[in-house]
Amino acid sequence: MDTLLAPVHGRLIKQTHSIVVDKVRKVFATKNGDFLALRDISLSIRQGEFVSLIGHSGCGKSTLLNLIAGLDTCSAGNIICSGREVRGPGPDRGVVFQNHSLLPWLTCYQNIYLAVERVFGATESKAQCRARSLAALALVKLSEAAEKFPHEISGGMKQRVGIARALAIEPQVLLLDEPFGALDALTRASLQDELMRIVAASKCTVVMVTHDLDEAVLLADTVVMMRVGNADMPGAVIARTLAIDLPRPRERLALADQASYHALRKEILDFLYGEHQ
């Protein structure tokens, strides 16, 4: 972070950095005046790094993710993603939404095909796009659900289709907004394992918003802890970042016996429930 150069519009900053967030500020206009959601957030994320944004609800973690996704615009500062300034959403960033957001009138396959066709339709044949869509479904082990509609499958399966849709366009960056928040613990665990496997294979950069500290430690290379603003200092800030230097591949059962895992977990726990809040 310290080595970060001042970003210049549209110019390549640093090859090794996939995402650079530079002094980003976000103000929402509300009925009661302006609300400062994010105050001067700076963060750089390496190519292939898995970053978890963690913090209490309302700490602006989803806001930051939306800014990186380009679904919302910064009030000040800027974000560079894959060497270009973020000015809007784009297929270089795959987004997995909190509530899957599959289009209910399309089958699982069609939901993925819609994305694939948009990104590869101009350069590839229909058969290739079809193959890509099916491969994405196979990646999340849902080949048999291809012709099913979203309401015919379980919540965990929907979220897997959402992940498949985001990955099928081969994004450089995968953005996940509390992807497993609405799932039961067992389904969540199996999807976390699956996500680890997929991310290891695709080598894409990942930013994931979560409020589950076990999830953050298990999945991330870096945990970014965000703190809500208060009356004296409004606007959320990054309180600290924590490198999770546990070796990969990680196994949740093995981790449970490791002292280093618990030490990292405790650090986040202290942050979330300690004196800071």
Add this chain to the structure above:
Amino acid sequence: MKERKGQKELLLNILAPCLGLAGFLLLWTLLAKEGGRLPTPSVTFEAALQLFAKAFYQNGPNDQGVGWNLLASLQRVALGFGLAAVVGIPLGFLLGRVPFLARALSPVISLLRPVSPLAWLPIGLLVFKAANPAAIWVIFISSIWPMIINTAAGVEQVPKDYLNVARVLQLSPWKTFTKVLLPAALPHVLTGVRLSIGVAWLVIVAAEMLTGGVGIGFWLWDEWNNLNVPHILLAILLIGAVGYALEFALLKLGRRFA
């Protein structure tokens, strides 16, 4: 247990409507007996047999069978309602997507929507200088509002998540329309269409009474001039049945897409 449930459904779905109709006929018979002016159901039924036996005769432009009159009305409704759909549904989509336009047109719509349909007839006669286009105009202007308003409401209510999917993928406006907006708003659009067809059918009978020519509304008024009361009652029943059939067909269509 299952048998009992079946019996209950039979009672509700078949017996109850039959009882309602029987009550209606009984009331009708009593009214006919007491008043003396109203024909009884049996007299009306006999008149119906004769009428519908030659529903499609043609003795010149002013004396045609009831079937031709009905078809003429349906044709007007199809034209006026069709034009209203062609204009109203796209306009509704625009209003739903462009808040500025919605605000701009809101006072105009609020002002014109409550106007009684027949109040538009003189404007139609003035502009088109003929009865038939004026009748179609009245249907157009009175059936367009439910389609505009329901479509706009449907488009406004498209969940933001779906639109975010379109934004993240940067779908073209056309793809966004066909794959996201249209399917999401379709149930609302079809509700508007169903309400509109009801209005159109209500209006045509009244409009034809004023404009004359060929049509079920004119036919009904003509039979009043002939003092053929059984035919008036038959026209009422026929108008009701056709209106019901139109709404029912659109309801079925709506269920298919919902």
